[in-house]
Amino acid sequence: MKRTVPLLISAVTGFALIGTAFIPSFVDWGNDAMAWFNLLAAFAFILGGGNLLKMQLQKISAQQAGWGYAAVTLIAFFTTLFVGLAKVGVHPNAKFPEFSWSGNYLEEGSAFWWFFEYIFTPLSATMFALLAFYISSAAFRAFRAKNTEATILLIIAVIVLLGRTYASEWLTGGLPNTPIFGEGGITYSDFKLDHLSQIIMDDFTTPGMRAIKIGIALGVASTSLKVLLGVDRSYLGSDQEA
């Protein structure tokens, strides 16, 4: 029962959503199904918040390694929750001045806005900025010329890298537009880095990406079908309790 009912719900909803692609009158059903999911996801926030609190409180009470981080998480969680719910620093809406909580919680200058603007955004940006360093370290490892394939990869990477920057103009901008052999053949300017880079992107990368996408599309179709038909039920758990 624990697996049959969810399987039935997912199968009916899934096939209705497939139907929306071909049967116009199914579109409303599809929209309803998506609305159900949004409702579920909204309630799941409570579940998530509860789990977060439980885990962090357990860490603090057991004085586990790094319990200080758990304390910081809890303080940040409750402070943000309070300033958001209590609308600290929010002015009443001009239409309803008698109701002190009628303003928008994200109003510029409010405490919640301040937290978002001056704590959350810079912290997110900091994490994102780490990506630049990680790209360098990953590229260094990936492009080490250990064997023939890695050497080819390195050469192609350098061409694309330089071809997409102004270095291409500095290094190969002066190549003349005159044919190398005879009339109307390949010209010297065909070897400009930006041109070579474009050839690599259009003639090699794009077909490769398309092939991967075709494989992905087929994989999606096959996995969806397995899930809808109940061939793969591993995501539904077990009927028994551990």
Added chain:
Amino acid sequence: MHLWKNVVIRQLMIPLLCFAASMAESRAAEPPKAKQLAPPTQFRAEDVPGDAGTGIDLFWTLSKDDEEDTKPRKVLRYVISRKQVGGEEEEVVLNSGTPLVVEVEEKKSEFEVIGEATYRKNTFRDSNCETDVPYLYRIQAFGPNNTSSPAVEIDEPIIASLQWFNLQRSWFAVFVFLICGSVIVFIEMARRGRKLKIRKIAGLEAITDAVGRATEMGRSCLFVPGIQDINDIQTVAGITVLSQVAKTTADYRATLEVPTARSLVMTTARDTVEAAYLQAGRPDEYNEDNIYYITDEQFGYVASVTGKMVRDKPAACFYMGAFYAESLILAETGNSVGAIQVAGTAMPTQLPFFVAACDFTLIGEEFFAASAYLSGEPQQLGSLKGQDFGKLIGGILLLAGCLIMTVSAFESRGEPPSEENKTFLQSAQTYLIENILGKGGF
């Protein structure tokens, strides 16, 4: 004499000046007459094909004043109005007792503005129509300073009708039917005991080794199911792989941690891992606290998971699901702590990062095949053969398309084919592009 002439001229000038002044005054009092714009022409309406009877497409030829390079622009927008034709009918009983059906109300008899299109646009879709209700449409061009064109109406009312099947997607439906049908057929064949040969996937073979290594080192295994919710098929595929990974960790008695970015994924992952431990015969080893929710926020999640990696130094990291910019941050941190890493995703943009930073990467379809491959169940393996059949169809279409395009290019020798003198191959090319790949349908 000279003095007399001056007096006469002055006397004549005064009334003339008065007349000129009064004329100027009266002109100033009149509002400036706005110049009328040229109206849009050939205004027509069509029912939107393949919809639920809620849309009507409007087309027109641009006003002559709506020129591309004229500045300032004479036409700024086209205002579209609509009115419902006909009224509500009601049966009224007259004094004589005779029933009479009369039109009691000319429902929405006035044109109401329903939207506008900017200059140089010649189409508009009205998506708020009622099915089988006749409408009349009117269009008017407007320019600066309230200049406008005469209103233009469509010739006759139009209705939006419900189509039971979207014929524009008929070819798509054929392919869906073929591919899904082949998946079902192969699953059924596998169920009946037909042996299927599946090639080895190195990344999946490595999962057992990675878990074994973690057990030997006394460290944990980390499974990251992506940052999307359970409605994303990649997350579902990731969770099915988690099931197989959990069985292995249960067999090896290794610790498995699953931090999630969505609470629904957390509950699904808990159920899955619990079932896997039960199946492995070690329900006592299952600890639901090892599967926990962190945050929905992308970089908050990354900060927490990478922090965990650096502190706990897991021996094996699995990244299976939908990833965005966090893919490389996670994979590089895992690499820096010396973990064996296996990644699988269907995000083409993130694949190079995983390839660069992980030991094994499941690329696209391999990721979706992982669950079937690891489970070894015949009916699941059958679905992989169905995928192969889909690839066969795709390959045949690709070859046919390349062949037709190449040969027809030679036929037309660089010149675009005219509508009347199209050869068979040129017609096939058009059909392929417009009907099979486009929205032409059958």
